[in-house]
Amino acid sequence: MYKYVLDYLDGESLIQCAQDLVRINSVFDPDIDGANESGVTEYLEQRLNAEGFEVHVDEVVPGRSNVIAFLRGKEPGKTLLFEGHQDVVSVGDPGKWKYDPFGGQIVEVNGRRIMYGRGSNDTKGNVAAAFFAAKAIKDSGVAFKGDILLCFPVDEEGSMIGIKDFIKKGWADDVDGAIICEPEDKNLCIFQKGAIRIKVTFQGDQAHGAMPLSGVNPNWALARFINEIKGLEDVEKDRVMKHDYLGWPSITPTMIKSPIEGVAQINVIPNDCYVTLDIRTIPNQDHDTLVRQIQGIIDRLSHRYSDGYDKFSAFLEIVDDRPWTEISREEQIVKATYRAFRDVEGCEPKYNGVPGATDGTFLQAWKGIPVLVTGAGDREIPHHVDEWVDVDDLIDMGKIYTLAALYYLNE
Incomplete structure (x- = not known):
């Protein structure tokens, strides 16, 4: 019913956006002035504003701000949150990298297009996929109930002050379900350690x-x-x-x-x-x-x-x-994403669990929001030297996010 909306998802522009994000160094270092997520914040603010989203830049601590955006439906309904963090971990010794850590270079490997760079996998590629999923829904003009809420917080790789601030200020009060955009091999993660x-x-x-x-x-x-x-x-x-x-x-x-x-x-x-x-x-x-x-x-x-x-x-x-978290396979956000995966990939998804905590931990533990963690990228690659992500997997993830949102909000 909604598959035609996928025609409005511009895969190559999604990948260009992911490259742009990777090329912005967003490693936080308290000992270096300006070493934070501010470049990513500015980029996302400009892109979202240019696309006509309702955008809020909310300062968490000086120099570090969450980017929050709404796509409003035409009828009342549920609120679906897509969440993915702006920050990345240190590159370590740059001399050990074959590819520029902040280059976003795409290389063909065994017939597949692979993007290299810090954050390509965890999780700037998935941030771009969520953004372009919401953009595809907007551009298509498809009717949907409720709201799509995008949250791109700071400091997920640290003490998670970004998502904690988001919750404390009330941004999550009306959220009914959340998809946390992290590299999980496109598995549907219903548990988090x-x-x-x-x-x-x-x-x-x-x-x-x-x-x-x-x-x-x-x-x-x-x-x-x-x-x-x-x-x-x-x-x-x-x-x-x-x-x-x-x-x-x-x-x-x-x-x-x-x-x-x-x-x-x-x-x-x-x-x-x-x-x-x-x-x-x-x-x-x-x-x-x-x-x-x-x-x-x-x-x-x-x-x-x-x-x-x-x-x-x-x-x-x-x-x-x-705290650890879990949700049932019968939660609507799980069922909607399951259906979206099957429609895009042509096979059944795999259920799994997140080996670490995510920002979604606090959304579920503090607010009781059903949280599903899923995204493109080999789940063992985050924080590695020569971090990478499969380009076509990112595009497929954008499609899955698109259909999951429509299935969740409209059915």
């Missing part, structure tokens, strides 16, 4: 490395703690087992710093140190319970090693807490 980020700081007493008994070495405490954490991870894996879509839960020590400040020296026992934990959770894991268990480890070790050169003294800080 949760995440708890924890920092544990250990206190010692600086001393000479040749006389360890004259001080307190916090590294022993850190080592004992990590060993206990591995045991907790094993217990949790045995308890909840492997999830069909999300795999195993995990508790991963990521950053270790010793000492926290000053110069580390091989012959000096540090005054303090810390470790960060990246905890990824699945259904049947309770975040408050996990935090209590970790605090219990700290309390038990503090009691056992209460004095001496290996004294255990530590405190825990929760840096971020993002």
Whole structure:
């Protein structure tokens, strides 16, 4: 019924838009003035305004603004949100890239057109696909009920302050369903892993490395703690087992710093140190319970090693807490996108889960909005050197977004 609208989706212009976005460096660096998403913000504002959307640029913090746009239907109805972030992660060492990280170069590989560049996969290509899906609906003049809302927030790769601000200011209050535009091999992701980020700081007493008994070495405490954490991870894996879509839960020590400040020296026992934990959770894991268990480890070790050169003294800080989410296959947003995928691809889509959190985590956890995560791009490529996306997959994704919106809003 709505397939004729796909004739209004300009695939090559979609790809040009994706290239334009990739060519804008939107890595956030707090230590460099102007190193943020502002170039992408300006580009999207101009493009959306030029196409006649109702556009709002909403500052989150100085220099960093969400781009929000509406396409209004002619009759009252539901509000569908398409969401994709403006920021990208660091390129790391540019010398390790074969292709310019901010070049958006398209190369033919085994008969397929591949676009390279930071953000091509995660998730500027999908941002362009969502924009052009909404544009195709507008250009076709097809009648639809309700509203299509586009949100392109800042800081998804950081603490997600963009989507949190979007929610707190009321922009999501009338949203009935959301499609989060992330690279998921076009799978329909109905689960998302949760995440708890924890920092544990250990206190010692600086001393000479040749006389360890004259001080307190916090590294022993850190080592004992990590060993206990591995045991907790094993217990949790045995308890909840492997999830069909999300795999195993995990508790991963990521950053270790010793000492926290000053110069580390091989012959000096540090005054303090810390470790960060990246905890990824699945259904049947309770975040408050996990935090209590970790605090219990700290309390038990503090009691056992209460004095001496290996004294255990530590405190825990929760840096971020993002719950796991799930929605039913019977949700209208899932059924509409399922139908759209089948119509575009000619086959049945695959259900899956997001191995990490997305901005959609907070839309569902804070507002109860049914969230489906789907987009073009190999799901294992984000953050890699020579990040890439298949150009034709982006065009197909634009078509899927187009039909999903119409099926969701009109039926």
